[in-house]
Amino acid sequence: MAKQCPVIEGLKFDQKSLDSLAEIKRKVGTTQLGVWLTGVGVMGTIFYRNGPLGAAYNIYQTDWALFATAVKAWPDIARREIGRVANEALLDHPSEPKQRRFWEAVTNGCQP
Secondary structure, eight states: OBBBBBOOOTOOOHHHHHHHHHHHHHHHHHHHHHHHHHHHHHHHHOOOOOOOOHHHHHHSSSSSHHHHHHHHHHHHHHHHHHHHHHHHHTTTTTTTHHHHHHHHHHHOOOBB
8 A cells, every 4th residue: 555645845846856857747648658659559459541351350269358457557767767767866865864764765666
């Protein structure tokens, strides 16, 4: 179960933290793009330049279990990458308690 995120009054991010937040935002965007491309790729394989019989055959031949596994993997990949970025940011702030507390919470998977 995810932990509740702490309230950190007066938290101000330095440039390293801002860069880490931007990297996390890119990782989330990449994940969303990956999920979309996975779906488009499968649908394209099924329907692109195929008539009804070809599409029906491709639907039958598609490995839907593998497709589901691929789509489900994207959030795990994103979570792992976000955790890596947060852990690095945590290590970058040993003497800044508020930023350290924030990054520690993100590393531990807090949710608002």
